[in-house]
Amino acid sequence: MTKKYVHGYDSRESVRLIDQATTLAEILHSDSIYPAGCNVLEAGCGVGAQTVILARSNPKALFTSIDISDESLCAARKRISDEGFTNVSFSKGDIFNLPYPDEVFDHVFVCFVLEHVQNPIDALTCLRRVLKRGGTITVIEGDHGSAYFHPDSEAARRAIRCQIDLQARVGGNSLIGRQLYPLLKKAEYNNISVSPRMVYVDSSKPELIEGFTKNTFIAMIEGIKNQAISTAIINEPDFDKGINDLYRTTKEDGTFIYTFFRGRALK
Numbered sequence: 071m072t073k074k075y076v077h078g079y080d081s082r083e084s085v086r087l088i089d090q091a092t093t094l095a096e097i098l099h100s101d102s103i104y105p106a107g108c109n110v111l112e113a114g115c116g117v118g119a120q121t122v123i124l125a126r127s128n129p130k131a132l133f134t135s136i137d138i139s140d141e142s143l144c145a146a147r148k149r150i151s152d153e154g155f156t157n158v159s160f161s162k163g164d165i166f167n168l169p170y171p172d173e174v175f176d177h178v179f180v181c182f183v184l185e186h187v188q189n190p191i192d193a194l195t196c197l198r199r200v201l202k203r204g205g206t207i208t209v210i211e212g213d214h215g216s217a218y219f220h221p222d223s224e225a226a227r228r229a230i231r232c233q234i235d236l237q238a239r240v241g242g243n244s245l246i247g248r249q250l251y252p253l254l255k256k257a258e259y260n261n262i263s264v265s266p267r268m269v270y271v272d273s274s275k276p277e278l279i280e281g282f283t284k285n286t287f288i289a290m291i292e293g294i295k296n297q298a299i300s301t302a303i304i305n306e307p308d309f310d311k312g313i314n315d316l317y318r319t320t321k322e323d324g325t326f327i328y329t330f331f332r333g334r335a336l337k
């Protein structure tokens with residue numbers, strides 16, 4: 071398991087996770103469709119940002135959404151109850167010690183979690199145990215090495231590198247998107263397919279500038295400023311220049327590109 075969760079659990083991070091999920095719903099979830107009556111385990115549900123989307127587009131499927139954080143589960147329960155969904159039950163649970171017998175779930179869904187664990191193959195193997203034969207696992211992850219932009223900036227790339235390095239120091243891997251196929255293969259899943267989902271943002275897409283470039287991506291990098299400076303991997307002026315240059319990509323003549331990876335496989 072990860073030593074420490076790099077993004078933390080504060081309210082700004084909760085808002086960022088909601089912005090990320092809402093903005094990317096179409097890109098990431100257009101095919102998150104489950105048959106009526108099936109039982110789906112959502113592992114590492116966080117504050118319920120993806121849960122709401124899954125529950126809405128699959129009103130007849132039953133979701134069991136688990137997380138190790140009581141605080142996140144509390145926020146997720148409130149969000150689902152405020153939206154009036156009745157097809158989700160929440161429990162505290164650790165992916166590495168799942169409180170379920172073998173082969174009870176028809177499908178498993180896991181989004182933006184493997185990047186934070188020290189051994190993603192073990193996580194996938196633990197999830198495989200509770201999945202029925204013939205059931206699917208869906209894994210969605212980003213890859214910070216896939217971020218490029220105009221105007222290009224060495225300082226912006228250095229600020230992003232700080233996030234990659236800090237996450238690696240606590241046992242995570244923010245370059246994991248590119249590894250989904252081999253990870254699923256090593257965890258002995260079958261019929262694996264990985265689909266890259268590119269987000270392309272220019273000034274004709276103000277909703278993506280706000281919801282993705284600023285409120286998801288730049289907010290994430292800004293969120294590690296104190297850790298990056300206190301661990302002396304960068305100095306404050308250099309970090310601030312990187313952030314300024316990232317904001318520069320949101321202007322009239324700027325562009326920002328990032329790729330998520332969505333893996334799907336069978337047990």
Ligand SMILES: C[S@@+](CC[C@H](N)C(=O)[O-])C[C@H]1O[C@@H](n2cnc3c(N)ncnc32)[C@H](O)[C@@H]1O
Binds near residue numbers: 118187
């Ligand atoms: C970046 S958040 C993603 C939350 C949600 N899936 C989303 O996409 O918005 C990662 C979540 O994984 C949870 N997590 C990390 N390790 C876990 C584990 N071993 N078992 C269950 N949840 C875990 C964290 O508590 C956190 O809520």
